Structures are given as structure tokens and as C-alpha cells.
Amino acid sequence: MTPEAPSVGAASPSQDSASRTASYLDEAERYSARNYLPLPVVLDRGEGAWVWDVEGNRYLDMLSAYSALNQGHRHPEIMAAAQTQMERLTLTSRAFHNDQMGPFLRELCEATGYDAALPMNTGAEAVETAVKMVRKWGYETRGIPAGQAEIVVCEDNFHGRTTTIVGFSSDEQYREGFGPFTPGFKLIPYGDLDALKAALGPNTAGFLVEPVQGEAGVVVPPEGYLAEAAALCRDNGTAFVADEIQTGLGRTGRLFCCEWEDVHPDVLVVGKALGGGVYPVSAVIADAEFMDVFRPGDHGSTFGGNPLGAAVGRASLRVILEEDLSRRSDELGQWFADELRAIRSPHVEEVRGKGLMIGVVIRESSGTARPFCEALQQRGILAKETHQQVVRFAPPLTVDRAALEDALVDIRVVLGG
Ligand SMILES: *Cc1c(COP(=O)(O)O)cnc(C)c1O
Numbered sequence: 001m002t003p004e005a006p007s008v009g010a011a012s013p014s015q016d017s018a019s020r021t022a023s024y025l026d027e028a029e030r031y032s033a034r035n036y037l038p039l040p041v042v043l044d045r046g047e048g049a050w051v052w053d054v055e056g057n058r059y060l061d062m063l064s065a066y067s068a069l070n071q072g073h074r075h076p077e078i079m080a081a082a083q084t085q086m087e088r089l090t091l092t093s094r095a096f097h098n099d100q101m102g103p104f105l106r107e108l109c110e111a112t113g114y115d116a117a118l119p120m121n122t123g124a125e126a127v128e129t130a131v132k133m134v135r136k137w138g139y140e141t142r143g144i145p146a147g148q149a150e151i152v153v154c155e156d157n158f159h160g161r162t163t164t165i166v167g168f169s170s171d172e173q174y175r176e177g178f179g180p181f182t183p184g185f186k187l188i189p190y191g192d193l194d195a196l197k198a199a200l201g202p203n204t205a206g207f208l209v210e211p212v213q214g215e216a217g218v219v220v221p222p223e224g225y226l227a228e229a230a231a232l233c234r235d236n237g238t239a240f241v242a243d244e245i246q247t248g249l250g251r252t253g254r255l256f257c258c259e260w261e262d263v264h265p266d267v268l269v270v271g272k273a274l275g276g277g278v279y280p281v282s283a284v285i286a287d288a289e290f291m292d293v294f295r296p297g298d299h300g301s302t303f304g305g306n307p308l309g310a311a312v313g314r315a316s317l318r319v320i321l322e323e324d325l326s327r328r329s330d331e332l333g334q335w336f337a338d339e340l341r342a343i344r345s346p347h348v349e350e351v352r353g354k355g356l357m358i359g360v361v362i363r364e365s366s367g368t369a370r371p372f373c374e375a376l377q378q379r380g381i382l383a384k385e386t387h388q389q390v391v392r393f394a395p396p397l398t399v400d401r402a403a404l405e406d407a408l409v410d411i412r413v414v415l416g417g
Pocket of ligand 1: 123125127161247272
């Protein structure tokens with residue numbers, strides 16, 4: 001290493017800790033694309049529901065990497081599975097079989113009650129896969145004329161960042177400057193059954209929906225919406241596709257949010273916590289009627305179903321089930337949301353959510369949610385604003401009640417209750 005190019009990671013002991021944070025922030029500012037606006041905290045360690053910054057301060061992680069850390073940071077069982085697998089075999093590509101993928105997909109199907117699963121890596125890839133699946137299913141099974149398949153989606157959706165997916169976003173910022181976009185999508189208001197009914201036609205192959213809209217600000221649809229929407233789709237011969245990448249795997253107090261209304265989606269899209277906070281693992285899960293549209297060469301992914309990801313996915317799912325994290329999320333979430341609602345704050349318009357997926361909506365007259373998140377950071381709580389007005393609280397589902405009780409003391413101060 002030359003003296004002209006000091007590595008911040010090798011900061012000298014004489015450098016005080018606050019300046020270590022500053023130099024990390026400078027480095028990121030200088031060398032990274034500006035596509036995020038992170039809170040000014042630099043983390044270097046995590047365990048369970050806790051993370052530490054480079055200055056040694058401890059924080060309660062109330063974001064859980066957008067619910068990719070439902071099992072907490074470095075869950076011992078997931079770490080052990082990853083380490084064991086890393087010492088055996090990590091990547092084969094799908095040109096060959098490996099001994100982890102089959103068991104992983106079987107366990108996923110057994111836990112969810114479907115025939116088959118198709119492994120991918122990121123959430124957006126799984127959504128893209130579901131789009132391809134229902135389009136082809138529409139042509140082959142529903143007899144939709146070539147090139148005419150339509151997929152209905154909801155306003156304020158978030159399904160990822162690929163060009164096709166942002167093309168059907170209603171958020172101008174997600175789209176602006178990135179066109180031209182893939183045709184074949186129709187936007188309707190979220191939670192509106194009449195709009196869905198009107199939008200469904202002979203060429204509607206699928207309805208793609210989040211059971212709770214996370215990135216839109218934890219928007220919970222009216223009760224009965226999912227069940228009614230699924231019934232409308234069934235009557236129309238349209239595939240009901242649930243994007244449970246964020247709401248799934250225990251986050252909302254059920255293994256999948258659709259279970260709240262006894263809905264068995266035709267196509268279930270999962271990701272985030274399927275990778276246990278270690279590795280990107282996503283999947284599209286469906287019955288044979290849908291899965292069978294894919295034939296050799298139709299679709300693929302170099303890393304999808306790789307043995308390391310599959311081993312991590314198996315452990316991630318096992319931890320959710322064995323530790324009954326869905327029930328924990330349900331019980332802690334109801335109690336925590338009630339405590340938040342009990343805070344008499346002039347700034348809070350509404351507290352909403354399901355399980356440990358909770359949004360606190362800040363009144364516009366009190367400004368945006370950002371300064372509240374910054375104030376929480378000062379008090380050792382990492383939360384992130386979503387869509388200007390909402391502070392999202394979504395800690396790892398392994399968090400203990402005492403940690404949340406302590407957090408409430410600080411949240412009460414910050415919200416001025
Ligand atoms: C995060 C998310 C995605 C995209 O997942 P990536 O892994 O970031 O591509 C898609 N849908 C929902 C509902 C999400 O929350």
C-alpha cells in the first residue's frame with residue numbers, strides 16, 4: 001500500500017472515530033453512484049437485531065435490509081449452513097445438477113403447498129420470471145392472441161428496478177429517463193376491486209400485486225381485498241400473482257401475507273429473507289399448470305439454484321419455521337403497533353401495518369419523515385423513511401420485546417409524545 005493511497009479500512013489508531021465515519025462518507029460520496037440517500041452511519045458489525053458503527057455505537061436495526069433480515073444478522077444456523085457449503089461446492093450453473101437445489105425446492109414447496117419452484121437470485125429477477133411465466137401461460141393455456149397478453153398492476157407498486165418493472169411503475173422518478181418501456185401492463189388503483197373488475201379482460205394473463213405495499217409506505221389494502229381480487233381473477237381466468245418478496249416469510253405475522261385471507265396465489269414470488277441476510281436467493285413458486293410452460297432453454301440464470309444459495313435458502317426457511325417467527329411477528333407486531341398508537345404525538349397522522357411491518361405516517365404539517373429518522377439514529381435506532389412521510393419499523397423477527405420496549409422510550413421522545 002502506498003502512502004498516497006491510504007485505505008480507510010486501515011485507519012490509524014490516532015484517527016479519532018468521528019473522523020473515521022467522515023472519511024468513509026467522503027469515500028462513498030466520491031466513488032459511488034448517487035442512487036441512494038443513506039443515513040450518515042457506517043456499519044461494520046451485526047448480530048441478531050443489532051448493528052454497530054465504526055465508532056463502536058450500537059443500534060437497533062429497525063429496517064432489516066427492507067425485510068431481507070427477518071432472521072436477524074448472522075443467524076448462527078444460517079452462517080453454519082453457508083460455511084459448510086462454502087467448503088464443499090458453491091457453484092455449478094444449471095448445466096449440471098447439485099445436491100442442494102432439489103432439497104431446497106422440495107422444502108420450499110412443502111412449506112408453501114405448491115408443486116414446483118424456480119430459483120433465481122434477486123427479487124426483481126423473480127418478478128421478471130413471474131411475468132414471463134404468466135404471459136406464456138396466457139398464450140398457451142388461455143389462448144390469448146400472440147403479443148396481446150396483458151398484466152394488471154397497481155398504482156404505487158414496487159416490484160424492483162429492471163427496465164420492464166420500472167416501466168409499469170406509477171412513480172415518475174422510477175421511470176424518468178429510462179424509457180422506452182415494455183408494453184403490456186395496465187395500472188389500476190391499489191385496493192380498488194371495481195377498478196380490478198373493469199381492468200380484467202379476455203387478454204389479461206395476470207394480476208400482479210403486493211399484499212401490503214411496502215415501499216409505497218406500508219399501505220394495507222381494505223380487509224377482504226386479497227380474497228376478492230383472487231376470486232375475480234379466478235372467474236376471469238387470470239393468474240393471481242402475489243409479490244411476497246417483502247411481506248413473505250413471516251414479516252406480516254403469517255408465513256405469507258396472503259394467508260391472512262386464505263388466499264393461495266396462482267404464482268407466489270419470494271426473495272429477500274429467503275437469503276437469510278447472507279446471500280441473494282429468490283424464487284417463483286407455482287403449481288405445475290404454470291411451471292410447465294417453461295421448457296429447456298426458455299429461461300435461466302447462471303447463479304439461480306446454485307448450491308451455496310440453495311443451502312442458505314434451506315437454512316433461512318428452516319429458521320423461520322422452527323423458531324415460529326411468523327407468530328413472533330404477529331404477537332410482537334400487534335403489541336408494538338398498539339404502543340405506537342398510544343403515543344400522543346402532534347406529528348403522527350396514522351400508525352398502520354401487519355405484524356412487524358409497521359409504518360408511522362408523519363403529518364405533512366410536521367415536515368417529512370427524514371428528520372425523525374435522523375433523530376432516531378442519534379438515539380441508537382436505525383429506521384428509514386419511505387416515500388417522504390412514512391417511518392417504517394420492521395426489525396428482525398428475532399428481536400426481543402425488551403429491545404423494542406427500550407426503543408419505544410426513544411421513539412416517544414422523538415415523536416414528541
Ligand atoms: C425488494 C422488493 C423487490 C425487489 O427485490 P430486489 O432483490 O431488490 O431486486 C420486489 N418486490 C418487492 C415487494 C420488494 O419489496
